[in-house]
Amino acid sequence: MLDRQLLFITGKGGVGKSTVAASLGRAAVAQGKRVLLCEMDAKGALSTLLQTSELSFTPREISPNLSAMTMNTQDALREYVSIFLKTPFVAAIPGLASIFDFVADAAPGVKEVLVVGKLCYEVRKGNYDIVIVDAESTGHIVAQVAAPTTLRNFVPLGPLNEQTLWMTAILEDPQKTGVVVVTTCQEMAVNEALELVEALQTKTKVDTAAIIVNRVPSEIFTKSQEIVFTQLNQVAAKSLFTKKSGSSIDLSLQATGLARARRNLATHHIASLRSGLAELDSINEFLLLPDFSYQPTGSLVAKLSSELEAELS
Amino acid sequence: MTTVAELIQRDGLIVVCGSGGVGKTTVSAALGVLAATQTEKRVLVLTVDPAKRLANALGLSEFGNVEVQITSDLFKTSKTKLRGSLSAAMIDTKASWDDLISRHAPDEATRNSVLQNSLYKNLTERFIHSHDYIAIERLYQAHSSGAYDLIIVDTPPSRNALTVLDAPKRMQDFFSSRLLKLLTANTQWQLLALAAKPFYEIADRLLGKGLLRDVAEFFTLFRTMETGFVERAKKVEALLHDTKTSFAIVTTLEDAPLSEAEFLGLALKERKFSTNLAIANRVIPKELQGQALIKQAQVLNDARQNTELVSELTDLLLKTDPGSGIDEESFSKLLTQTLETIQNYAQATTHISEKQSALLDRVAGFADHFATAPMLESDIADINGLVALGENLNIV
Numbered sequence: 001m002l003d004r005q006l007l008f009i010t011g012k013g014g015v016g017k018s019t020v021a022a023s024l025g026r027a028a029v030a031q032g033k034r035v036l037l038c039e040m041d042a043k044g045a046l047s048t049l050l051q052t053s054e055l056s057f058t059p060r061e062i063s064p065n066l067s068a069m070t071m072n073t074q075d076a077l078r079e080y081v082s083i084f085l086k087t088p089f090v091a092a093i094p095g096l097a098s099i100f101d102f103v104a105d106a107a108p109g110v111k112e113v114l115v116v117g118k119l120c121y122e123v124r125k126g127n128y129d130i131v132i133v134d135a136e137s138t139g140h141i142v143a144q145v146a147a148p149t150t151l152r153n154f155v156p157l158g159p160l161n162e163q164t165l166w167m168t169a170i171l172e173d174p175q176k177t178g179v180v181v182v183t184t185c186q187e188m189a190v191n192e193a194l195e196l197v198e199a200l201q202t203k204t205k206v207d208t209a210a211i212i213v214n215r216v217p218s219e220i221f222t223k224s225q226e227i228v229f230t231q232l233n234q235v236a237a238k239s240l241f242t243k244k245s246g247s248s249i250d251l252s253l254q255a256t257g258l259a260r261a262r263r264n265l266a267t268h269h270i271a272s273l274r275s276g277l278a279e280l281d282s283i284n285e286f287l288l289l290p291d292f293s294y295q296p297t298g299s300l301v302a303k304l305s306s307e308l309e310a311e312l313s
Numbered sequence: 314m315t316t317v318a319e320l321i322q323r324d325g326l327i328v329v330c331g332s333g334g335v336g337k338t339t340v341s342a343a344l345g346v347l348a349a350t351q352t353e354k355r356v357l358v359l360t361v362d363p364a365k366r367l368a369n370a371l372g373l374s375e376f377g378n379v380e381v382q383i384t385s386d387l388f389k390t391s392k393t394k395l396r397g398s399l400s401a402a403m404i405d406t407k408a409s410w411d412d413l414i415s416r417h418a419p420d421e422a423t424r425n426s427v428l429q430n431s432l433y434k435n436l437t438e439r440f441i442h443s444h445d446y447i448a449i450e451r452l453y454q455a456h457s458s459g460a461y462d463l464i465i466v467d468t469p470p471s472r473n474a475l476t477v478l479d480a481p482k483r484m485q486d487f488f489s490s491r492l493l494k495l496l497t498a499n500t501q502w503q504l505l506a507l508a509a510k511p512f513y514e515i516a517d518r519l520l521g522k523g524l525l526r527d528v529a530e531f532f533t534l535f536r537t538m539e540t541g542f543v544e545r546a547k548k549v550e551a552l553l554h555d556t557k558t559s560f561a562i563v564t565t566l567e568d569a570p571l572s573e574a575e576f577l578g579l580a581l582k583e584r585k586f587s588t589n590l591a592i593a594n595r596v597i598p599k600e601l602q603g604q605a606l607i608k609q610a611q612v613l614n615d616a617r618q619n620t621e622l623v624s625e626l627t628d629l630l631l632k633t634d635p636g637s638g639i640d641e642e643s644f645s646k647l648l649t650q651t652l653e654t655i656q657n658y659a660q661a662t663t664h665i666s667e668k669q670s671a672l673l674d675r676v677a678g679f680a681d682h683f684a685t686a687p688m689l690e691s692d693i694a695d696i697n698g699l700v701a702l703g704e705n706l707n708i709v
Binding site (some may be wrong): 012013015045122138139183185186187188189201220221224225228229231232234236240241244245246247248249250251252253255256257258259261262265 | 331332334335410454569570587598600605608609612613615616619621622623624629630633634639647648650651654656657658659661662688690691692
């Protein structure tokens with residue numbers, strides 16, 4: 001997926017979109033690429049994850065070959081007006097930005113086109129090998145990537161309309177653009193991921209590049225260990241253990257049992273994700289990223305990016 | 314000691330907030346079940362987007378604004394029985410909007426024009442954070458029906474939970490904004506329309522011909538409903554501030570959701586809303602917190618090196634399952650490995666539990682009461698699960 005030029009990282013809220021986006025960025029840099037990371041919702045999560053100061057609309061190189069920016073509709077409008085309409089003075093008219101905001105909120109696709117347009121513009125300029133977008137959550141991404149087409153249908157004429165054509169050419173080219181759907185192994189997250197893949201297929205011509213399952217608990221026992229674990233839970237084994245060691249290990253068995261149950265639950269949800277994807281005939285990269293919560297602390301982005309490097313190499 | 318059941322009894326309305334993925338919907342449902350089983354109250358749970366199995370657990374099969382009463386049949390296999398009554402509904406944003414328009418439109422013609430306008434769908438989906446407004450609006454509706462003693466509303470996952478609180482105010486601001494007046498002026502005051510003319514020209518150049526005019530036309534239509542909408546939003550806002558209403562914040566003890574919960578809790582405090590209860594979900598069960606488990610990890614470590622123990626245990630286990638065909642030496646090795654894994658997970662559990670309790674302190678700062686819900690072995694799929702979750706909510 002890192003061979004594409006524009007990746008939208010999306011998923012249900014709370015699945016770790018920003019972490020995955022930042023980690024993909026680092027993994028791409030490790031492959032020798034010049035990377036631009038873009039945060040869509042100005043929540044500041046990306047700058048925290050990258051351990052850098054607040055980001056702005058103008059990209060800033062935060063480490064060699066890794067630049068980052070945050071999206072802002074007002075700035076995108078200003079840039080759009082000055083680049084494409086070649087009338088910079090228009091943007092300076094007081095009140096225009098707010099009236100534009102108002103209209104853009106109501107009319108389908110206008111805001112999204114500005115935002116998506118900025119991203120496509122960065123792709124077209126070619127200052128970066130890949131633009132990785134920490135995109136909006138599941139509910140909005142379809143509207144976002146389909147925006148140029150939506151707007152064309154809604155406003156048949158006008159300069160903004162003309163601009164949408166080259167954007168669509170980038171967005172609908174699977175060599176260039178892809179959506180990466182991040183999910184965790186929870187029921188709701190999996191459902192949303194499947195709904196999103198289906199919506200992308202039916203409502204847009206934008207390719208789904210990959211499905212990434214985040215926070216997958218690791219396997220606990222091998223098959224033969226599993227049998228021994230079950231045996232150890234039997235009364236006779238437990239009492240022999242207690243007699244010989246002077247202490248029960250009931251709590252340890254319980255703790256391990258809980259971790260094992262969580263793992264089995266995750267496996268179950270991953271299986272339904274896979275079969276759901278198969279039903280949709282969705283052929284994408286499918287990656288599992290480990291859950292690090294059972295491990296001592298450290299930089300999550302560093303751990304995930306090395307995991308991704310290994311997976312993607 | 315106060316229990317969660319006692320706490321939620323005091324309130325007429327509970328707004329449940331929190332970031333996505335923390336189990337907000339499940340906890341809301343469990344609170345509802347708890348109240349309906351521990352008290353004689355008539356309880357309603359309003360939910361936005363429940364997992365299918367959770368919806369089934371509540372006896373809901375489809376979206377709709379219909380409140381479905383849960384029959385005692387669903388409690389057949391449960392030791393705990395219904396004392397009050399329990400109803401649930403899944404909020405349908407689109408239907409709720411249509412409902413609002415129908416209620417506030419001055420006449421049938423306006424209603425139909427709005428409902429059929431192509432901008433309308435887009436507007437209800439995105440404008441003025443409509444999901445948030447609808448959640449609170451539905452709360453108001455259910456409350457004023459007088460059919461319930463306790464209503465629990467599960468708020469939509471928002472980019473920022475505060476948008477829920479601000480939704481009624483934003484609805485009022487929207488109608489009184491100068492921008493709206495300016496945009497819709499052309500049919501009201503010709504003079505103002507003249508002033509707006511340059512805007513239209515610029516907007517036409519930017520957006521394409523006529524778009525702004527279409528938008529203006531729609532809003533002109535929309536403005537005819539101003540009085541109704543604004544009055545309603547005021548009432549809805551007043552209800553949020555009412556002493557009957559309290560907030561519950563659900564979080565997990567992980568950095569990101571907790572930071573959001575903390576932010577929300579402090580913001581609620583600033584606005585003088587009462588956050589009666591914070592619930593930390595998926596907490597390592599009580600018995601696995603603390604010294605006992607730490608000690609056992611040590612016991613396991615020693616046991617692995619205790620040849621006598623390993624060999625006796627090997628004999629016993631091989632006897633129980635003679636069919637495995639494995640020789641004694643390999644089995645001892647396998648046993649030691651298994652004991653090591655168990656030791657590792659005992660230690661890892663202690664590690665998580667320590668991380669969780671370090672974060673726990675932060676929650677005390679923003680809620681009057683703080684409860685934990687244990688990490689469970691599986692997703693909740695029936696009433697029994699909800700009953701158990703409710704009963705396992707322990708005030709810290």
